[in-house]
């Protein structure tokens with residue numbers, strides 16, 4: 883799925899987002915695009931779980947596709 887994560891602004895944000903998703907699914911594939919403020923995520927974790935975890939970390943996201 884593709885996520886819009888508008889509050890990502892630097893490599894630290896990128897690392898936090900990646901770690902948050904990997905914590906939920908160690909096999910997840912996460913490709914962050916900082917310029918577009920999006921992330922392409924391949925995971926078996928529930929989308930709701932991903933969105934909730936990101937929000938807790940301070941990066942509210944929405945699903946684009």
Ligand SMILES: [Cu+2]
Nearest residue numbers: 891892894895
């Ligand atoms: Cu940052």
